[in-house]
Amino acid sequence: KQEVTQIPAALSVPEGENLVLNCSFTDSAIYNLQWFRQDPGKGLTSLLLIQSSQREQTSGRLNASLDKSSGRSTLYIAASQPGDSATYLCAPKGGGADGLTFGKGTHLIIQP
């Protein structure tokens, strides 16, 4: 059974800093990995999707990397802003029709 760990569980940094969120997973036989953002009381918003054949994916100030063989992914946020405050979730996708496996998330606070 796939298990996903996200480190750190919580992070509070001042505005403007670059930061890295970590995700590790136990089963490297994945098809893709998706990073989501969740604001309090809201649904999940997809940030980036990395296919298993890719090493990196970028969207604006966000960059996600994937090392499938070692079971790791990182989300890099450049020049953080207060609007980036949210919980960030990592979810690898295995083969077949079953769904995503989620980590418990990193709760991020960007201080103005």
Added chain:
Amino acid sequence: NAGVTQTPKFQVLKTGQSMTLQCAQDMNHEYMSWYRQDPGMGLRLIHYSVGAGITDQGEVPNGYNVSRSTTEDFPLRLLSAAPSQTSVYFCASSYWPKSGASQETQYFGPGTRLLVL
């Protein structure tokens, strides 16, 4: 496009009552799924469907039923609510290639908060 919509946004039930959580998407996605989110547990898959007439169980299916009569709708039924079903429920959808080899980006609805007393 409205994307993935869920109703109601919030519901209070008494133990033993039944209800249906509604989910609809207007993106013509074949794949739809239901998750529940509990504090300290992360999101867990309840049921999923790869097309109309096809459903299957996820990680935590007990106490829930689903059916998929159309591509657009995927309702989740609680037949006899229990306090352990107090949670936030999310519906998600995505394209599902005929080969079934992978999924593309999953889109989530805003969630339904359910409290069972």
